Amino acid sequence: MKPSAIYECLVGGIGQWDFTGDFVPCELLLTGEAAFPVLVSPQKQVLIAVSQFGKGRIVVVSHEEILKNSRFSQFLQNAVDWLRPSPGALVGVHRNFDSLSELLLGAGIKVQLGVGLIASSGVYCIDAYDDTQAKALVQFVKGGGGLLIGGQAWHWASQHGVDRVLFEFPGNRVTSMAGVYFTGNAVETGVFKVSKKIPEIPLTVSDQEADKIHTFVAEGGGLLIGGQAWYWASQHQDRAAVAEYPGNKILNHFGISILGMNIKADKYPAQLPMEHYHFRHALSLFQRHVDKEEPFQPPLTSWLQRLRQDCSAFLRIPAEDCPTYNSLHLILIKVLRRTGIPRVSKQCPVKSNSKEAVLLSLATELSQNTADCAALVQKPGDGVCLxxxxxxxxxxxxxxxxxxxxxxxxxxxxxxxxxxxxxxxxxxxxxxxxxxxxxxxxxxxxxxxxxxxxxxxxxxxxxxxxxxxxxxxxxxxxxxxxxxxxxxxxxxxxxxxxxAPFFRLGETCKRQWQTNIRHYPAPWAELATENLILTVPADNIRHVENPEPLLTLWDQITWAIATLAAAPAKFPRPERIVTDVQISAGWMHAGYPIMGHLDSVKEMVNVEHMRTTGLWGPIHELGHNQQRAGWEFPPHTTEATCNLWSVYVHEKVLGIPRNKAHEALRPACRKERIKGYLEEGAQLKDWSVWTALETYLQLQEGFGWEPFIALFSEYQKILTIPKDNPSKMNMWAQKFSLQVNKNLAPFFMAWGWPIKNEVSSELATLPVWEENPMKKYIPVKI
Missing domain, CATH: 2.60.120.1250 (Peptidase M60, enhancin-like domain 1)
Incomplete structure (x- = not known):
């Protein structure tokens, strides 16, 4: 069940939470991924929480009186109903809870009173003051049981110390496994409203409270805070996490920031403070070595890449209202003016863990914080001044x-x-x-x-x-x-x-291109059609007398891509292919824009080359941009189905058959690949890239492109598509079979697809695919 559904189940029929009376509950602390509050007081303290552990479930209440008081009868019935692994499961109740037993019996729930935890129990109800059964209770919940537990830890804390509550209070030896803790903090009682949705976990502090938190710490308070900013950064790519991530609006004041990057999950050794990287210390060492023109020494040599990243992040924090930040900005500007911007190019590369790399990053970030970046530094005079x-x-x-x-x-x-x-x-x-x-x-x-x-x-x-x-x-x-x-x-x-040179098919005058536009001085040029824009070095196209044949061919390519994708002939947004001296991954990569190395320019702007040699790489990336989650089975098909567009375009537009479009599609290679895959047992772990593509090519060679186009169109209209690969693969096998009116279950099973029995039985009513190319590999039933 989704958390929202669980919450609705637990609060169903409850009008209000009446926490008045002689009992004083304690605050609950939630740390588990599956834990969430059911009731939070106006003071933002959790009073009731639920969680899950292993196969089981747990409900934690902040005082045992809640388990005895008839005012909570509706909630207790709801809780037991949710905790029970099956409707008729036995509910065991500790001997201290006679009233709870009577309440549940009155609701028609099968109860066994006064016994310890027994194997036949589906749910067990107990207080939080006895840890003699702690290990057994943990295993009970882990195996699928439900636990209803109540207690308060403020009295125990007064006897044993607040600092020992989380790890030594008896109830925490049980509930901690699900990320729920009793604390030594008492909670003010009252009558509370039932929230319409799951209350927010109070540990989530709003950045609007930053000033209060700063004052709290300044007056002697302690702050324990945690979080990650990489997800926020991925959703706000145009904003600086170090400056705008809500947690940093609290932390930056203390000289600490959470960066919008992740790190490798690993074990990291503890280091002595002087050995550990520190931004200000590393920056001080860097400045000293630059000023004295000394070679870098350890530990700075091992810190340079980290320093480069942190300088970039730091410079995104607004400095105008903070003298400390502003002074650091001035120091970095001084360093950069002293050294100048390093040379960097394909002929003069720079190592990432080097002084030059740090200076390049400093130059970029400082220029974005300076009104006139031309006055910041002088770049090396090795290029053409425009x-x-x-x-x-x-x-x-x-x-x-x-x-x-x-x-x-x-x-x-x-x-x-x-x-x-x-x-x-x-x-x-x-x-x-x-x-x-x-x-x-x-x-x-x-x-x-x-x-x-x-x-x-x-x-x-x-x-x-x-x-x-x-x-x-x-x-x-x-x-x-x-x-x-x-x-x-x-x-x-x-x-x-x-x-800059710019030519748009159907709009730009060919004569103006020849006489003026192609000679514009900018170093980069763009060639555009309705569906695609190419960005290439201007020197690569200045010799082109007439871009129209090239762009007409690209128009035909994009129309073919849209046809196979069952998409409108005009893309909602034109695709872009940008060439660069260096890209972040591979030879080319998909996205907006598609990025490619400069060496790929010649294959994209030469019509003769495109028609004779082909254009596999760029079409492969354009194919990536057409892939959809509903019929993709990552990681198996990520680098496979995109090649359907490469095959389609080469054959339909460029007139190049698949066996000549790419060497991996030569008949001998294909045959050997199938043989090797089957000899290894046709395991899905080996089904990827060219092997996975082979499955689709066999279908295409058997039934043509029309079923693919029809299915891609149909998938655009399906509202509910499963998330897991096995279910999605069964859906594809089922829909393709119905599309071609053939039983394709044996075909997909020969490829190792996890076809379910019910799907196989359903498809068995369709005609047999006599031409099944995998038929010779399917064992004959005797």
Missing amino acids: PPSTSRITVEIAGTNAGGTAWRSTGLYLPDGSTAVITLPCTAISAGLQVQIGCHSDDLTNAKELMRAPVVIRKCQVNCQNQSVSCLWGGLIYIVVPGGSQLGKVPIAVEGAIK
Whole structure:
């Protein structure tokens, strides 16, 4: 059951929580992943909680009187109903709870009173003051039993010490296994409302209480706080976790921050304070070595990558209102001005654990905190200087967006270290638009070697009509339009930028391209169709006299991709393929944008090469962007089904048969792969990439592409699709069989798919697939 359903079950029929009377409950502490509160007082103290452990369930109440008082009869019935592993399960009640036994018997519940824990019990009710049965109770719950336990620990704490409650109070020796603890804190009683939904766990502190917490600690209080920011960071990619994650609004005040990164689950040895990395200490050592131009020594040499990441995070904390932060900013600016920005390129790579890598990250972050990044440092003079334009250039972008968040090209480029002023109409100010400089969006922070700075793009929110934006590394200028926007055509005026080569099929004049546009000075160019935009070095396309044949072919490719995906011919958002000197993973990778190495440019802008040699890599990545969770079985098919689009496009558009489109699809390779897979027992752990693709290719060769298109269309309309792979695989096998009116269960079973008996029986009523290519591998029944 989902937690919300459990909660509704427990509070059903309860009008209010009456905690008045002679008993004083204690606060409960929740730490378990499955634990959640049922009742939280107005003072944010948990009074009733539930959890699960192993196969069993547990309900914890904050005073044993709750288990005896008829005012709680409805709740106790609800609790026992939820705790019972089966409707007729026996409920054992400790001898101290005669009244509870009578209450349950009156509700028609089978009860056994006055006995210890016995094997026949489905639920056991006990107080929290005797730990002689602790081990047995833990095993009872772990094996599937239900436990209802009540007590308070404030009196025990007064006799034995508050600091011993969590680990030594008898009840905690039982409930701690489910992440619920009795504490030594007494709770103010009263009559409490029944919450409409699960109350929040009080340990979740709002950042709105940051000032109160700061005061509490300043006056001598202690703060124990925990959390992770990587999930928040993944949901707020345009915001700095170190500055805006709610927990950091509390912690930054104390000189501690939670970063938006995760670390490897491992055992980490304890270190002496002087041996352990510390940001300020590492920064001090770094500054000293730079000032004295000394070679780096341990421990700094082993800290450089960490220092680089932490400097980047630290510089995202607003410093204007904090003298300490501001002084550190000034120190880092001084360091960077002294050294200058290091050279970094494919010909001059930089190791990630080096002084140069730290300086590159510092340069990027400091430039984003400086009004005029050109005045920050002088870059090495080994490139072509592109002076910004002094004229005002007006362009128009599409402000209506039916797809996901989209980059709208302006055809303009901001030179390195320059500042542009972008003017937008008033209607666009509150529309959630962003200005983005640069398209090379891969973050290379974790790369072992750098051929460019780790982060080279800059984004800023449009919050005024005349928006100033600069970027140390320069880049093409984009307006980022949120999904669902309905702004129509948006005129934009830009000062300080230069024009970049840009050609849009069906709109750009071929003569203007030949005489002017392709010669624009920006180093990057874009070629666009209705469904795709290619971003490549300008020098790779300046020789192209007429981009129309190339883009017409790309149009045909994207139409074919949409056809197989059963999607509209016009994509809701055009795909983007961006080439870069270095990317974060592989030769190319999917996403928005698709990223590829510079060496891949030649295969994407040469029509003859595309039609003769093929275009497997880019189509493979475009195929990734068409994969859908409903018919994907990760990790098996992640690198397999995307290749359906590669095969389809090569055969339907480029005229290249599958056996020539990729060497892995040569008949001999395919035959050997099937043989090897079956010889190993046709185990799903081995069913991936080319082996998994083979299953789909056999279906396609038997029935054509139409069943795939029909099923991809059908899946778009299915509202409920199972989450686990076995169920999803059975659904696919069932639907494909019905689509082609053949029993495909034997085929899928030969491939090792976990076809259920009921699905196999259902499909057995369909005609046999006589041409089943796996038939020769299926054992003949005698």
